[in-house]
Amino acid sequence: MKKVLITGAAGFLGSHLCDRFIKEGYYVIAMDNFITGDKKNLIHLKENPNFNFIEHDVTEFIKIDGNLDYILHFASPASPIDYLKIPIQTLKVGSLGTHNLLGLAKAKNARILIASTSEVYGDPLVHPQTEDYYGNVSTIGPRGVYDEAKRFQESITMAYHRFHGLETRIVRIFNTYGPRMRLNDGRVIPAFMGQALRGEDLTVFGDGSQTRSFCYVDDQVEGIFKLLLSDYSNPVNIGNPHEITIKEFAEEIIKLTGTNQKVIYKDLPVDDPMQRQPDISLAKKILNWEPKVGRAEGMKITFEYFKSLSQEELYRSEHKDFEKHIIR
Structure with missing residues (x-):
């Protein structure tokens, strides 16, 4: 072994x-x-x-x-x-x-x-x-x-x-992303899902045109x-090369969670990257690897995980200051 x-x-x-x-x-x-x-x-x-x-x-x-x-x-x-x-x-x-x-x-x-x-x-x-x-x-x-x-x-x-x-x-x-992420740890998916589950408006920094790619x-x-x-x-x-803007992603979260929150905008933090998308040509070539799970499927599983968390976890005091930090 x-x-x-x-x-x-x-x-x-x-x-x-x-x-x-x-x-x-x-x-x-x-x-x-x-x-x-x-x-x-x-x-x-x-x-x-x-x-x-x-x-x-x-x-x-x-x-x-x-x-x-x-x-x-x-x-x-x-x-x-x-x-x-x-x-x-x-x-x-x-x-x-x-x-x-x-x-x-x-x-x-x-x-x-x-x-x-x-x-x-x-x-x-x-x-x-x-x-x-x-x-x-x-x-x-x-x-x-x-x-x-x-x-x-x-x-x-x-x-x-x-x-x-x-x-x-x-x-x-x-x-x-996926199950076992911590709510409100500063990363965009748990931040958005935590806000949606608490009935809060979703916070987007800048104008939401910055992009991310979620695996x-x-x-x-x-x-x-x-x-x-x-x-x-x-x-x-x-990583997953399927790119999406943060604004579009916030709208996806609202649709997924079935909530009626608004998207609110705040100043873009210092050094927040405007684009993030992997070129995975090398991984395809040497590992014969590429992602198989689509965002709709993966986000549904992740949302069900966050919904299963206790109210104590959902409303942990940590969420009160996460907007002071950079969402990656």
């Missing part, structure tokens, strides 16, 4: 990856310090004999007994509310945490996959974004703590690959799984 370490395992994507690797017959070691993750995302795996959880901060020294075949590094705040509240920790997990995990991969002779992000492209001047585009990023802007942490993460990963011959993979994740979580996990097992070491975009 192959053994995989997944960091950030109690988060949205990390927990879905735990499920996938358990399903594929791997022994999963999950690691999280719960700075943004949630224990309830993993509770269903608690009694599984092929699952072990370690509460640990990856910026500190990491010790794993025995062999290790794969490492997936998904430990990082990934929403604007989180990385603007804890900017130093965000930078540390992308730098010190990545360094620790690369060192562990080298010691265990394990292949490591690093979770990067479309944010490395910043507010792109090239559209759609291809992997050979270097990006348009402000190093000192409010989003810089996340963007630059991920850009450094890619650089040190490639340095370990070239200098030490380490087996590395880098996935550039575009907007992903359902099952498709994202499939792409990550295929990339890990591939022989390709350079970054690969994994």
